[in-house]
Amino acid sequence: MSRLLATVCAGVLLLGAVFSAHAGAPVSTFLLRPDKVWTGDDAPAHPGWAVLVRDGVIVAAGEERTLSVPAGARRIDLPGTTLTPGLIDLHSHLFLHPYNEAAWNDQVLKEPEAYRTVLAARHARDTLMAGFTTLRDLGTEGAGYADVSIKRAIDEGLIPGPRLFIATRAIVASSSYGPAPRGFRPDIELPQGAQEVTGREEAMRAVREQAGRGADWIKLYADYRIGSEGSAQPTFTAGELQAIVEAAHLSGRPVAAHAASDKGMRMAIEAGVDSIEHGYAGSEATFRRMRDRGVAYLPTLTAVEATEQYFNHYQPGQPPTPKMQEAEQGFRRALAAGVTIGCGSDVGVFRHGDNWREPTWLVKLGMTPAQALRACTSVAAGILRQQDRIGRITPGLRADLVAFTGDPSERIEALQQPVLVMKDGVLLRQP
Numbered sequence: 076m077s078r079l080l081a082t083v084c085a086g087v088l089l090l091g092a093v094f095s096a097h098a099g100a101p102v103s104t105f106l107l108r109p110d111k112v113w114t115g116d117d118a119p120a121h122p123g124w125a126v127l128v129r130d131g132v133i134v135a136a137g138e139e140r141t142l143s144v145p146a147g148a149r150r151i152d153l154p155g156t157t158l159t160p161g162l163i164d165l166h167s168h169l170f171l172h173p174y175n176e177a178a179w180n181d182q183v184l185k186e187p188e189a190y191r192t193v194l195a196a197r198h199a200r201d202t203l204m205a206g207f208t209t210l211r212d213l214g215t216e217g218a219g220y221a222d223v224s225i226k227r228a229i230d231e232g233l234i235p236g237p238r239l240f241i242a243t244r245a246i247v248a249s250s251s252y253g254p255a256p257r258g259f260r261p262d263i264e265l266p267q268g269a270q271e272v273t274g275r276e277e278a279m280r281a282v283r284e285q286a287g288r289g290a291d292w293i294k295l296y297a298d299y300r301i302g303s304e305g306s307a308q309p310t311f312t313a314g315e316l317q318a319i320v321e322a323a324h325l326s327g328r329p330v331a332a333h334a335a336s337d338k339g340m341r342m343a344i345e346a347g348v349d350s351i352e353h354g355y356a357g358s359e360a361t362f363r364r365m366r367d368r369g370v371a372y373l374p375t376l377t378a379v380e381a382t383e384q385y386f387n388h389y390q391p392g393q394p395p396t397p398k399m400q401e402a403e404q405g406f407r408r409a410l411a412a413g414v415t416i417g418c419g420s421d422v423g424v425f426r427h428g429d430n431w432r433e434p435t436w437l438v439k440l441g442m443t444p445a446q447a448l449r450a451c452t453s454v455a456a457g458i459l460r461q462q463d464r465i466g467r468i469t470p471g472l473r474a475d476l477v478a479f480t481g482d483p484s485e486r487i488e489a490l491q492q493p494v495l496v497m498k499d500g501v502l503l504r505q506p
């Protein structure tokens with residue numbers, strides 16, 4: 076009897092917790108007191124600043140004596156830390172896990188969607204606890220529209236996770252993606268990692284279907300390894316690309332284009348896409364064109380390092396492999412050309428929660444730590460068109476905040492040690 080009562084009580088408590096999270100608007104007021112506050116702007120971190128949060132919003136940031144702190148505010152001391160805006164990764168795959176655990180083909184063909192959705196929920200939590208409070212998740216890779224449900228569960232407070240901007244299924248040219256048809260006997264139809272289309276009409280229909288089901292961004296694959304020797308070649312015609320971009324933009328949705336080859340990048344840019352993913356073989360002229368047209372670049376350097384580790388015997392500390400060198404040269408050309416570069420790691424290829432590896436690469440290849448940190452905060456928010464909600468520490472923005480031991484704007488490796496994570500004014504991790 077008492078056990079039954081305990082179970083009922085636990086159930087009621089759990090329901091209460093879920094319900095209050097579901098009801099939204101946290102009512103708590105916090106005063107966060109780190110050593111320094113790095114706001115996401117050009118200024119260096121401010122020593123002696125504190126940040127006041129109320130009802131999920133940043134109310135004030137400045138020297139503590141200048142802040143009017145309401146009675147009852149909860150003070151959180153964060154000695155030895157720097158407070159930054161919540162981090163943003165603009166290229167993730169919550170529905171993938173590292174390829175050395177299961178090959179991509181096996182994930183798509185053998186893992187049921189329900190199992191992948193449970194995994195994605197776990198990945199969302201790991202991401203948030205690592206200080207990444209926003210993701211642009213660029214395709215479920217064969218898990219249909221399950222990202223719409225993950226996003227909803229996070230928004231309703233059922234599971235912890237970052238703010239999500241999702242792409243649902245993504246769009247590929249027929250027979251151009253994976254599981255690659257040539258790897259299987261020709262008389263079986265395989266489920267695919269994205270929605271296949273041919274022709275302008277099917278392309279536009281796919282955009283409308285995905286938008287209608289909840290895509291925030293439209294993701295297309297402008298090239299893929301379809302050359303007879305496995306080289307990256309353009310997949311869509313210029314007309315197909317234009318049809319996708321036109322339908323997406325009419326609905327108010329930006330377009331992200333996977334493109335690794337210079338030709339694929341060039342076609343996507345001319346069609347009007349908003350971001351280029353990977354871009355390893357981009358030429359100087361192509362990156363200058365991106366800068367002039369305001370197309371953002373997400374270099375996904377960690378994905379290359381990870382796949383070279385899994386499939387090409389690369390070990391950290393060794394000289395870079397030819398594939399890594401190609402990616403590094405692409406990144407350096409983009410940096411020299413003045414392209415807007417955001418933090419986009421392709422996490423999922425490597426472990427969720429290890430997103431910090433991408434800004435570490437950005438610094439290793441030429442960005443200052445502050446520049447790399449902006450790529451993960453204010454610059455990323457701009458690419459998302461969310462600069463008025465997230466990405467900086469300034470009054471009026473959502474209270475997505477992280478404190479790290481040390482100062483990541485001076486030493487980027489500090490991103491590995493988050494000691495406080497707050498999203499929307501809800502405290503998820505604290506010392």
Ligand SMILES: [Zn+2]
Binds near residue numbers: 166167
């Ligand atoms: Zn990707």
